[in-house]
Amino acid sequence: MTNETAADASAVVIRPAQPGELSAAGDLRVSAYVAGEFLRPDSGYAPRLRGLGADGTGIVLVAMAGQRMVGTVMLQQWPQGGQVVTGPGEAEIRALAVAPDAQGRGIGRALLRALVAEAARRGVRHLVLSTQPEMRAAHRLYEQEGFERLPNRDWTPEPGVDLLAYGRWLAGPAAGRG
Numbered sequence: 001m002t003n004e005t006a007a008d009a010s011a012v013v014i015r016p017a018q019p020g021e022l023s024a025a026g027d028l029r030v031s032a033y034v035a036g037e038f039l040r041p042d043s044g045y046a047p048r049l050r051g052l053g054a055d056g057t058g059i060v061l062v063a064m065a066g067q068r069m070v071g072t073v074m075l076q077q078w079p080q081g082g083q084v085v086t087g088p089g090e091a092e093i094r095a096l097a098v099a100p101d102a103q104g105r106g107i108g109r110a111l112l113r114a115l116v117a118e119a120a121r122r123g124v125r126h127l128v129l130s131t132q133p134e135m136r137a138a139h140r141l142y143e144q145e146g147f148e149r150l151p152n153r154d155w156t157p158e159p160g161v162d163l164l165a166y167g168r169w170l171a172g173p174a175a176g177r178g
Contacts, residue, residue, distance in 0.1 A: 008105040008106055008107070009105060009106035009107050009109065009110040010106075011065055012063045012064065012065050012070060012071070012107055012110060013063070013064045014061055014062070014063050014064075014071075014110055014111060014114040015061065015062065015064065016059060016060065016061060016062075017053070017060040017061065017062045017072070021062060021069065022053050022054050022060060023050075023054075024069050025053065025060055025062055025069065025072040026049070026050035026051055026052065026053075026054070027050065028069055028070075028071070028072055028097055028099055029049050029050065029052070029072060029095045029097040030046050030049055030050050031099070031100065032097035032098060032099060032100060032103075033049065033097065034046075035100040036100070036135075037134075038132055038134060038135060049095060052074050052094055052095050053074050057076060057080040058074050058075055058076035058077075058080060058094070059074065059075045059115075059118060060072060060073075060074045061073050061074070061075075061111060061114055061115055061118070063098070063107050063110065063111055065102070069099070070098060070099045070102040070107055071096075071097060071098040071099065071102065071107045071108065071110075071111050072095065072096075072097055072111070073093060073094070073095065073096040073097070073111045073112065073114075073115050074093070074094040074095050075091055075092070075093060075094070075115050075118060075119055075122075075124075076091060076092045076094055077090075077091040077092075077122065077124060078090045078091065081128075082094070082130065083130070083153075083155050083157070084128045084129070084130050084150070084153045084155065084165045084167075085128060086153075089123075089124065089125040089126060090124065090125070090126045090127070090128060091119050091122070091124040091126075091127055091128075092127075092128050092129060092130075093112070093115060093127055093128070093129040094129070096108055096111060096112060096129075096138065098111070108138075108141055109141060109144075109145070112141065112142075112145055113145070116145070116168070116170070119170060120170050120171070124170055124171075125169065125170055125171040126167055126168070126169055126170065127147075127167060127168045127170060128150065128153065128165060128166065128167045129142070129147070129165070129166050129167075130155070130163040130164065130165055131163065131164050131165075131166065132161075132162075132163060132164070133162060133164055139164075139166075142166045142168075143166075145168070146168050147166040147167060147168040148166065148167060148168070149164065149165070149166055150165040150166060150167045151164075151165070152165075153165035153167070
């Protein structure tokens with residue numbers, strides 16, 4: 001790997017995606033998921049993953065190393081969030097992805113932290129996300145960043161696809177826990 005393709009979190013700028021960058025963010029998501037063997041190239045989910053944010057719902061953040069996009073993540077607040085979002089004050093983290101040649105350099109953590117800060121600024125009290133059981137590196141990251149498993153929100157979007165839920169409270173001590 002050359003220094004031209006490698007980037008670490010200290011050399012990366014995280015910012016909202018510009019409308020003209022949403023297609024590239026979608027392509028990055030799909031390529032990262034395919035490279036990690038979390039998505040088949042011919043999967044029916046690939047077009048949906050690629051199109052997240054294109055309809056104007058949610059906030060897409062990108063990690064830029066110079067002019068190159070090396071990561072992306074999305075925030076969708078209730079009621080636009082998916083299956084794991086259950087009401088006002090909640091938002092879902094979607095499609096955290098880092099370019100395969102930039103993984104392991106803290107970019108995913110930087111994206112996650114930037115999104116948590118953005119969610120807090122927007123008044124989100126509880127962040128949730130879904131992840132595949134095989135995404136063990138992501139699970140470690142989420143747990144290190146204060147997310148806890150929410151087994152009561154695990155779900156199966158289609159036969160053979162089981163998703164694990166995680167959540168993190170942002171406001172107040174155990175706000176909303178019950």
